Amino acid sequence: MTTSLAQWLAAQNVAPELASVVASMAAASAEIAAVLRLAPIAGQTGLAGHTNVQGEAQKELDVVSNDIVLKHLSANANVSILVSEELDEAVHMENQGRYMVATDPLDGSSNLDVNVTVGTIFSVLGVDPTKPDLLQKGSAQLAAGYAAYGPATSLVLTFGTGTSVFTLDGSGQFVLTLDGVKVPVASGEYAINTARERFWDKPTQAYVTENVAGETGAAGKRYNMRWVGSMVADIHRILMRGGIFLYPLDSETVSKGGRLRLLYEANPMALLVEAAGGKSTTGHERILDVQPTGIHQRVPVILGSAEEVSRVEAFYAKA
Incomplete structure (x- = not known):
C-alpha cells in the first residue's frame, strides 16, 4: 500500500498550517517538473536576458520556476513572506499567515541545456507578519526540503527530525518511497x-x-x-x-x-x-x-x- 504525501503530512506531529505550506511547495515542484519535461521542445533552456541580485545570468526557466512558486505560495493564506534567489527583495503577501518561505526555485539551472538533474530548494520559518524577522538562524527552521528533477522527480522533506523521500507518480502526486533516511556515518x-x-x-x-x-x-x-x-x-x-x-x-x-x-x-x-x-x-x-x-x-x-x-x-x- 502506497502512502501519499497528503497522508504522510496528516500523520506528522506538526500544525496543519505548516503542513499546508509544505504541500504548496510540493504542488509548485510538481508543476515545475511538468514544465521541465517539455522545456527543450518549447525552447526554454536558454537565458532570459536578465541577471538576479547576485549578478548571475538568469535562465528563462529560473524566472518561470520563481513565478510558479510565487503563484502557489500567494494562494496559501498561511504564507506571508517569500524570499527567493531570483528576487532582490522579500515579497510580502497580502496574506497574514505565520510562515515565511525562502527558496532557490531552480538550483543548477546552468545544467539545463545538457539535461542534468536540477532542483528546487526551500526552507520554512515562522514569522509574525506584523513585525517579521527575516534573519533567523537555520536552527529556527520549521521545515525544509528540495525537489530533484532527474530520471524521477524526488521530493525530500524534513520537519527537523527524520528525512523522508517522495517520488512523483504518473498522476502528478507524490508518494512515499523512503522514510527515515540515514546518511552513512563514513564514506569514500x-x-x-x-x-x-x-x-x-x-x-x-x-x-x-x-x-x-x-x-x-x-x-x-x-x-x-x-x-x-x-x-x-x-x-x-x-x-x-x-x-x-x-x-x-x-x-x-x-x-x-x-x-x-x-x-x-x-x-x-x-x-x-x-x-x-x-x-x-x-x-x-x-x-x-x-x-x-x-x-x-x-x-x-x-x-x-x-x-x-x-x-x-x-x-x-x-x-
Whole structure:
C-alpha cells in the first residue's frame, strides 16, 4: 500500500498550517517538473536576458520556476513572506499567515541545456507578519526540503527530525518511497569543484590531498571524487549513499563571504542532512548556528557524512 504525501503530512506531529505550506511547495515542484519535461521542445533552456541580485545570468526557466512558486505560495493564506534567489527583495503577501518561505526555485539551472538533474530548494520559518524577522538562524527552521528533477522527480522533506523521500507518480502526486533516511556515518566519496584548487584555503587543500593519497595517506582508504555542479544533485547522492559536499571559503569568494546562499541553500540542506544523521559546518561553526545578516548572505558550505565532516573540522581546528 502506497502512502501519499497528503497522508504522510496528516500523520506528522506538526500544525496543519505548516503542513499546508509544505504541500504548496510540493504542488509548485510538481508543476515545475511538468514544465521541465517539455522545456527543450518549447525552447526554454536558454537565458532570459536578465541577471538576479547576485549578478548571475538568469535562465528563462529560473524566472518561470520563481513565478510558479510565487503563484502557489500567494494562494496559501498561511504564507506571508517569500524570499527567493531570483528576487532582490522579500515579497510580502497580502496574506497574514505565520510562515515565511525562502527558496532557490531552480538550483543548477546552468545544467539545463545538457539535461542534468536540477532542483528546487526551500526552507520554512515562522514569522509574525506584523513585525517579521527575516534573519533567523537555520536552527529556527520549521521545515525544509528540495525537489530533484532527474530520471524521477524526488521530493525530500524534513520537519527537523527524520528525512523522508517522495517520488512523483504518473498522476502528478507524490508518494512515499523512503522514510527515515540515514546518511552513512563514513564514506569514500567527496564532492568539490577541483577547478578551484588554486583558490582553496589550507584546510581544504590538506583534506583533499589526504583523500587523493588514498590507501597510502593518513585516511588509509581510497576515495572517489564526484561533482555535478548542481547542489541538489550532489546532496541527493550524499543523502542516499553518503559522502561529503564542500564549497569552502576561498581566496576568490572571501570578499562575498562564500559562494552559496545561507537562507535558501545552506540552511535547508544542512537541516535535511543533520535530520538524517549527518553533520554541517562552515569550517568554523555549524551552519545552522550562523546568524544571518542579509537575505542573500553567502556562506561556506561543508556537509554530509559525520565522519568526513569531522575530518574537515579537524583540519580547520589546526589552521
